[in-house]
Amino acid sequence: MKRWPGALIVLVLAALLYWRYAGPTSDPQTPLAQQRADAAALRDPALIARGKYLATVGDCAACHTMLGGTRYAGGRSLATPFGDVPAPNITPDPDTGLGHWSFDDFWQALHDGKGRHGELLYPVFSYTSFTRVTRDDARAIFAYLQSLPPVPQAATPLGLAFPYDVRSGLLAWRALYFKAGEFRPDPARSAEWNRGAYLVQGLGHCNECHAPRNAFGGITQNGRLTGGQIPQLEWYAPDLSTRRGGGLEGWSARDIVDLLQRGQSAKGAAFGPMAEVVYNSTQHMTDTDLQAMAVYLQSLPPRAVAAAPAPLSLAASGGRGEKIYTQHCADCHGTDGNGVAGIYPPLNGNTSVNEPTGINAIRSVLLGGFPPVTAGNPRPYSMPPYAQPLSDDDITAVISYIRRSWSNKASAVSPADVAKLRQAPND
Amino acid sequence: MTVFTSSRKRQHMLASRAAAVLLVLGICSPLASAMDPPVAATHPPVPDTIQQRAMACTSCHGVHGEGAADSVGSPRLAGKPAGYLLQQMRYFQNGQRRNTAMEYVLRQLDLPYMRELAGYFASQQVPYPRPPLPAASAATLRRGEQLALHGDPSRGVPACTRCHGSTLTGVEPMIPGLAGLSAEYLNAQLVSWRTNTRAAKEPFCMGIVANRMRATDVTAVAAWLASRHLPSDMRPQSASAQTEPLPGWCVMGDDGERP
Numbered sequence: 270m271k272r273w274p275g276a277l278i279v280l281v282l283a284a285l286l287y288w289r290y291a292g293p294t295s296d297p298q299t300p301l302a303q304q305r306a307d308a309a310a311l312r313d314p315a316l317i318a319r320g321k322y323l324a325t326v327g328d329c330a331a332c333h334t335m336l337g338g339t340r341y342a343g344g345r346s347l348a349t350p351f352g353d354v355p356a357p358n359i360t361p362d363p364d365t366g367l368g369h370w371s372f373d374d375f376w377q378a379l380h381d382g383k384g385r386h387g388e389l390l391y392p393v394f395s396y397t398s399f400t401r402v403t404r405d406d407a408r409a410i411f412a413y414l415q416s417l418p419p420v421p422q423a424a425t426p427l428g429l430a431f432p433y434d435v436r437s438g439l440l441a442w443r444a445l446y447f448k449a450g451e452f453r454p455d456p457a458r459s460a461e462w463n464r465g466a467y468l469v470q471g472l473g474h475c476n477e478c479h480a481p482r483n484a485f486g487g488i489t490q491n492g493r494l495t496g497g498q499i500p501q502l503e504w505y506a507p508d509l510s511t512r513r514g515g516g517l518e519g520w521s522a523r524d525i526v527d528l529l530q531r532g533q534s535a536k537g538a539a540f541g542p543m544a545e546v547v548y549n550s551t552q553h554m555t556d557t558d559l560q561a562m563a564v565y566l567q568s569l570p571p572r573a574v575a576a577a578p579a580p581l582s583l584a585a586s587g588g589r590g591e592k593i594y595t596q597h598c599a600d601c602h603g604t605d606g607n608g609v610a611g612i613y614p615p616l617n618g619n620t621s622v623n624e625p626t627g628i629n630a631i632r633s634v635l636l637g638g639f640p641p642v643t644a645g646n647p648r649p650y651s652m653p654p655y656a657q658p659l660s661d662d663d664i665t666a667v668i669s670y671i672r673r674s675w676s677n678k679a680s681a682v683s684p685a686d687v688a689k690l691r692q693a694p695n696d
Numbered sequence: 697m698t699v700f701t702s703s704r705k706r707q708h709m710l711a712s713r714a715a716a717v718l719l720v721l722g723i724c725s726p727l728a729s730a731m732d733p734p735v736a737a738t739h740p741p742v743p744d745t746i747q748q749r750a751m752a753c754t755s756c757h758g759v760h761g762e763g764a765a766d767s768v769g770s771p772r773l774a775g776k777p778a779g780y781l782l783q784q785m786r787y788f789q790n791g792q793r794r795n796t797a798m799e800y801v802l803r804q805l806d807l808p809y810m811r812e813l814a815g816y817f818a819s820q821q822v823p824y825p826r827p828p829l830p831a832a833s834a835a836t837l838r839r840g841e842q843l844a845l846h847g848d849p850s851r852g853v854p855a856c857t858r859c860h861g862s863t864l865t866g867v868e869p870m871i872p873g874l875a876g877l878s879a880e881y882l883n884a885q886l887v888s889w890r891t892n893t894r895a896a897k898e899p900f901c902m903g904i905v906a907n908r909m910r911a912t913d914v915t916a917v918a919a920w921l922a923s924r925h926l927p928s929d930m931r932p933q934s935a936s937a938q939t940e941p942l943p944g945w946c947v948m949g950d951d952g953e954r955p
Contacts, residue, residue: 337790532804548804603739612742636797637752641804648809650748653755654797657769695800 307372311412320413323406326558327399327472328550329414332356342366342420346428347393348501348696350486353428354393362419375411376404381449389439391429392447397488401452401471446487458568465565468558469494478506478542494569498626503693504541505624514572516620525563529554531645537621538614538640540633542696548641575625590670593663597655598671606675612650617675627682630668631690634659661687746816752801753813761817768881777932778811778818779869785810787894794893824930830879832919836912840920843913851908854943856917859901864921866932873932879922886914901943 310316324330333356335344343358343366358366367375374385382396383389390396402410432438452471454463469475480488481497496508496516508516517525520536527534529551532544539547551559595604598616602608606617616622621629637654640646655664661684669681742748747759756770757763763772773781787793788802802810832840842848844864847855856864859871866873874882888894889906906914 337792544804601742607739609739609742636800637755638801638803639752639805642806642809647806648749648812650742651750651752651801653751654801656797657756695796695803 304371311372311408311415313412316409316412317416318413320409320411320416322553323410323472324413325550325553326468327402327410327474328546329359329410331545331549332394333359339420339422341414341417342422343424344422346425349391349393350500351433352430354391355425355427356394357424358420358422359414360417360420360422361415362421365421365423366419367414368419370411372408372411375414376407379407379410380404380451382443382447389436389443391436391439392442392486395474395477397447398471398474398477400447400449401467403451403467406472442485442487445485446489459564461561461564462568464558465561465563468562469565473562475509479509480506494566495572496624498628499542502542502696503628503690504632505621505626505628506542507620507624507629508572509566510569510572511567512569512571514574515569516572516624517566519618520567522560522563522567525566526556526559527645529559529562530556530643532641532643533611533614533646533649535610536615537619540621540638540640541629544641547643552641552643552645589663590666590668593659593667594670594674597659598667601650601652606671606677616671617677619677622671623677623679625679627668627672627680627686628690630672631664631682631687632693634664634668635687635691656691661691746812750813750816753817757817758822760820760822762820762822768878768884771881772824772876773817774820774822775930775932776818776872777866777869778814780866780872781814781818782811783870785814792894793888821931824876824926826926827876827878827922830919830922832879832916832923836916837920837923839913840916840918843909843917844920848909848913851910853905853908853913856921858940859942861933861937863927863929863933864924865927865930867938868932868935871932873930874921875924876926876930877922879918882918882921883914886918890914 330340332345332347333343334340335342338344339360341359343356345356346353347356360366361368361370363369370385377383377387378385378390378394379396379399379402381400382392382394427434452467455466458466476488476494478499479494479496481495482488482500486500494509496506498505511517511520511525517536520534524534524536528537528539529547532539532547532552601613602616603613606615608615621633624630633652635654635656637652639651640649642649659667664687665682665684668687671677672679672681747754753773754761757773758770761773761775763774764770784793785802785805788795788798789805791799805813843853844856847853847858856874859867860874861867861871864873864875885894886906886909889902892903894902909917
């Protein structure tokens, strides 16, 4: 009996410590006057305008808007390997949106990945990147979101099965793959580089797609941008290094800015999920910010050059790939694979032609389509979808041919890959 | 001073201009070749035409939007009202009409470009081929004719002609023609209305009409429409030709022009 008080004291202390450090951080003790002053400051039109720009840079609307729905009113269900997670309504509706949220609540979500009541958020909300966003920028975004007309629209229920529906399971995941912390500028680098790094690693959340994920959906090497297959989307987000062995090898800053701003550069065109990013987000960014991102991406280190795959036996396919290329592709992309500047992207040396999986080339041939319409490219030329006229074997032959022609040294693809990707949904 | 320069003087001016141009080129060409990327193999110039730009559309729907022979997957676009075509593109973008391939192709197009594409296909006048004659009994065709021309008042189904024009070639600017479409395509569309995979979000007239029809009526009306002789003028009628008002509960949906 004598030892009980000691144990009790330890327990109480532990509970207090938990409350202090792990419990809800929004302080209910904030004086009313202070709260009112904060609310007034959030209505500053200049702050709201800055927040609108930053919300566009972060492409918040991409997830927080349902197909055909009101922007930021949520409702889109995001597919993950663990189940569907609905993106919530972030308009200031009091019942279904962020109407009752304070800035501290918002900061806790963006920076710490915790909901208003301290619940752990699923990392499909990219707080792993957004944690780098500064408090000032977060405040501007919050001011903008709070300025939107409130839209009553309740979130769809969580589509996660046991054990993923138990949020406390995220504690272990967070210990491994999440470290909260604002972006710290590197004093050895230029202001431009630091701005680019801040945008790429933070709001731009480029790393969420352009990096490999393990079986737990975690990214182990944050910020390296070495490329990866996008979970559930059946697209490959390529490596972003512009140096030797990099996915963007040989890309100039101009090429990067062109792709993000016009949707098309001398080196390639944006398609699939990246077309959506350009259309909704990057085309609206300032020249200065895009240039800064390009400067940062150009500083990514060279990559190990992969060993060339076994030579493709053209004889085995009877020159079928080349024949199909001449018949269907060469008119636009040229017999030399160099395309037509500003109109048809080159296939020779093209990042997405050569990415390791072949997914992008296969889906581009199946789907065709237009690069995104942008102010710089308002009437883009387009590519026919070949899903109907070409068989799995035809597509396999022509893509394998393209991936091994000119300067390309990528592996062949298989008819099974093509057959599988025919069934891939748009998103 | 004369207003007209003599031809001799003009020749002289042209010659000196040409010399100046050559001089400029001569000075600049080493610089230009140093700055330009290596010249690729010659590529014939790409025509600056909407047909060339719209190859993602024309490869399936035809260079003039004439549609594929089996017009279920790639229906005719040529000559349909521009407002209707634009509206359908908007519906593919916002999920009111579902088709994976169309949704992907249209996803990142904006209103002005879609309007241009719609205008191009709407302005194409291509002869209609007679659609394949459907295999249908005389009784089915009679029921189809009854529905198309008189509707079924007992079920609240209006005649097709009430909205789609007395010749069933459509009405400007929004109502598509039904003449010249295959039974298979018409069937597929009516079923899409019934299963909410076509423009299903609004209380939209065709959704209501299709759901009031019996399944056998869908087949019958599609068969009769596809078996008709085509009118000589296949263009949509002008809006003023529509003398009867649309049914009161008919909601046209948005005209595609709303951003």
